[in-house]
Amino acid sequence: MNAMKNPRIIGTTAVILLLGLTPLAFAQENYAMRVITVGMCAAIAVYGLNIILGFTGQLNLAQGGFFGIGAYGVGLLTTDYDWSFWAAFVVSVIGTAVIGYLCGLIALRTKDEYFAIFTMAIGFIIFLVISRWEPVTHAHSGVNNVKFPEGGGLVDFESPVAMFYLVFAILLICVYTTYAIRRSSVGRTLLTIRTSEDLADAIGVRVGFSKQLAFAASAVFGGVGGGLYATVVGFIGPDAASIDKTFEFLMFILVGGMGTVAGPLLGSMIVTFLFELFQDFQAYRFIVLGPIIVALVIFAPRGIVGYLGGFVDKRSRRRRAEAARGADDDLDSTGASTSGGAGDHRARNLADGIESGAGRTGGTPSSEETK
Amino acid sequence: MTLFIQQLFNGLALGGVYCLAAIGLTLVFGVLRIPNLAHGALYMLGAYITYFFLTTVGVPYIAAIGIAAIMLFIVGVGLERLVFHPLRNSPHTHHMIAAVGAMFFFQALAQAIWGADFRRMDTPITGELRILGAEISAQRIVIIVTAVIVLALLALFIKRSIHGQTIEAIEQDRVGASLVGINPSMVSMLTLGLSALLATIAAGLVAPINLLSPTMGDALNLKVFAIIILGGLGSLPGAIVGGFALAIAETMTATYISSAVGEAVAFIVLVAVLAIKPNGLFTKAVQR
Numbered sequence: 001m002n003a004m005k006n007p008r009i010i011g012t013t014a015v016i017l018l019l020g021l022t023p024l025a026f027a028q029e030n031y032a033m034r035v036i037t038v039g040m041c042a043a044i045a046v047y048g049l050n051i052i053l054g055f056t057g058q059l060n061l062a063q064g065g066f067f068g069i070g071a072y073g074v075g076l077l078t079t080d081y082d083w084s085f086w087a088a089f090v091v092s093v094i095g096t097a098v099i100g101y102l103c104g105l106i107a108l109r110t111k112d113e114y115f116a117i118f119t120m121a122i123g124f125i126i127f128l129v130i131s132r133w134e135p136v137t138h139a140h141s142g143v144n145n146v147k148f149p150e151g152g153g154l155v156d157f158e159s160p161v162a163m164f165y166l167v168f169a170i171l172l173i174c175v176y177t178t179y180a181i182r183r184s185s186v187g188r189t190l191l192t193i194r195t196s197e198d199l200a201d202a203i204g205v206r207v208g209f210s211k212q213l214a215f216a217a218s219a220v221f222g223g224v225g226g227g228l229y230a231t232v233v234g235f236i237g238p239d240a241a242s243i244d245k246t247f248e249f250l251m252f253i254l255v256g257g258m259g260t261v262a263g264p265l266l267g268s269m270i271v272t273f274l275f276e277l278f279q280d281f282q283a284y285r286f287i288v289l290g291p292i293i294v295a296l297v298i299f300a301p302r303g304i305v306g307y308l309g310g311f312v313d314k315r316s317r318r319r320r321a322e323a324a325r326g327a328d329d330d331l332d333s334t335g336a337s338t339s340g341g342a343g344d345h346r347a348r349n350l351a352d353g354i355e356s357g358a359g360r361t362g363g364t365p366s367s368e369e370t371k
Numbered sequence: 372m373t374l375f376i377q378q379l380f381n382g383l384a385l386g387g388v389y390c391l392a393a394i395g396l397t398l399v400f401g402v403l404r405i406p407n408l409a410h411g412a413l414y415m416l417g418a419y420i421t422y423f424f425l426t427t428v429g430v431p432y433i434a435a436i437g438i439a440a441i442m443l444f445i446v447g448v449g450l451e452r453l454v455f456h457p458l459r460n461s462p463h464t465h466h467m468i469a470a471v472g473a474m475f476f477f478q479a480l481a482q483a484i485w486g487a488d489f490r491r492m493d494t495p496i497t498g499e500l501r502i503l504g505a506e507i508s509a510q511r512i513v514i515i516v517t518a519v520i521v522l523a524l525l526a527l528f529i530k531r532s533i534h535g536q537t538i539e540a541i542e543q544d545r546v547g548a549s550l551v552g553i554n555p556s557m558v559s560m561l562t563l564g565l566s567a568l569l570a571t572i573a574a575g576l577v578a579p580i581n582l583l584s585p586t587m588g589d590a591l592n593l594k595v596f597a598i599i600i601l602g603g604l605g606s607l608p609g610a611i612v613g614g615f616a617l618a619i620a621e622t623m624t625a626t627y628i629s630s631a632v633g634e635a636v637a638f639i640v641l642v643a644v645l646a647i648k649p650n651g652l653f654t655k656a657v658q659r
Contacts, residue, residue, distance in 0.1 A: 106642065109649040110649045114650065118645055125642070243589070254468060287476060290476025293471065297468050
């Protein structure tokens with residue numbers, strides 16, 4: 001299919017453009033800019049969750065912890081040790097990668113429910129360390145006055161708009177990485193693992209290695225999101241690493257659509273907006289949002305982007321079926337001249353049927369979006 | 372030595388609470404094949420409803436726990452019907468996400484009704500017992516005794532009664548059990564109700580020594596998961612052994628090392644065990 005005409009790419013580009021232009025509307029309102037920028041930091045971490053949960057099908061409940069490590073890395077290095085932001089940022093992301101890789105070594109020995117509970121325990125240990133290790137992390141008093149990124153005299157990152165575009169640029173890299181992963185053989189490998197680990201193993205996929213890679217990558221995204229979050233907000237407390245953060249990320253990815261390119265971004269923005277809407281109710285917001293999560297999982301497990309993708313697929317399939325029928329009519333009247341084309345259409349329809357069938361038996365919104 | 376005896380009884384009391392909470396969770400896993408992440412929220416809700424009947428309504432302590440347990444049984448059944456039943460054919464990640472949604476709902480509900488502040492529940496059972504020179508509060512003795520009685524009754528229920536045996540049958544083979552006329556839906560409802568009931572008894576017993584707060588279930592949730600993973604998901608003896616072992620390890624490290632280590636010991640043990648045996652210590656062969 002011609003890439004320029006692919007509705008999925010058009011849709012994703014539209015969402016990104018719309019987001020990129022928001023400063024035009026809100027440039028004067030610092031609060032709104034800040035909320036959107038914080039939402040984008042979360043979206044980066046959600047892209048990490050997307051790799052391990054959306055593509056690979058492993059429920060990683062430590063993402064909030066990795067987010068916290070990134071945030072505290074940047075926070076502590078720029079204040080207590082007076083590093084520059086960029087140095088602190090790079091070191092924290094590398095640190096998160098190393099910790100993520102080491103956690104993955106143990107965590108990925110377990111499977112399914114064990115994996116989910118085990119990663120939840122890892123997340124909780126990270127939270128405990130951050131909230132209890134007073135001499136280093138300042139425990140509940142948190143970290144104040146995290147440095148702004150240095151603009152080198154060119155950009156002043158104290159302005160909310162400049163900060164917005166910094167986070168936006170990094171978010172774009174994450175979106176593109178996700179897109180590239182999905183199109184590459186690595187992405188297909190991960191999707192195979194999600195559909196069936198045993199099957200993947202049987203056809204020669206290096207299951208353990210691929211999962212390890214996906215887990216480390218998701219931790220890195222979490223660290224990047226956390227590091228940016230620290231500098232955007234300027235103050236971080238232990239709740240930056242709490243298990244609630246993980247659950248927020250889960251909600252973002254669920255609303256947007258697991259395993260899709262635009263889903264995490266769209267979900268983060270929509271739910272951030274919802275959170276703001278319910279802000280007056282603070283903790284009570286989950287009286288409404290809790291049942292919404294449950295209803296989403298039951299009635300709309302594929303998320304917004306998943307549904308739109310399914311709709312697009314159905315339409316293009318119908319169009320192709322019509323084209324094939326038209327070709328059949330031609331064949332009847334004019335003879336064998338177009339037979340190759342018709343046969344090609346039929347074969348492609350058949351392939352579509354098999355692919356979507358496989359997606360359904362896998363129980364996950366899989367191959368329909370993988371094309 | 373006195374301190375040791377004191378802490379041993381504290382550990383046993385805590386172990387009783389952990390066991391009651393863990394056994395419900397492991398039963399639910401055995402029957403529904405899902406880790407119910409909302410279990411800690413049910414425990415928290417049970418504590419608050421006990422508090423409501425004891426303090427606000429003013430019924431006797433035992434009756435308050437009883438009423439709360441029955442109410443939570445109904446909540447558990449409702450949870451199965453509204454959340455887990457519609458998801459029975461979904462991939463396993465979806466159950467866990469839905470359970471998290473339910474957990475947040477319960478926490479927000481408790482906070483809306485009773486507020487976010489800590490609350491103290493006074494027990495009518497006062498006084499202390501002297502055992503080998505150590506002073507043990509009567510509440511802790513009550514916890515230990517009640518936990519043992521409830522566990523014995525539960526074992527009797529599962530092994531001897533028809534309804535209990537259906538639980539075991541479904542655990543062993545869901546399809547086979549339905550072939551001989553057991554309704555898996557009924558058993559699922561019964562199991563989730565039972566697990567909420569056991570969690571409520573645990574919460575009602577421990578509430579007088581701990582404080583109540585909407586997030587009191589969070590720490591317990593993780594510990595109980597650590598316990599059933601140590602014992603092997605779905606294993607009843609594993610949950611009992613794991614519960615007491617973890618509670619005693621926790622009180623002892625908190626006493627002799629530091630309270631932060633005591634809080635983390637459950638997870639340190641969990642990480643260590645899973646690093647060596649990824650499927651838990653006493654896993655029985657589970658049909659998947």
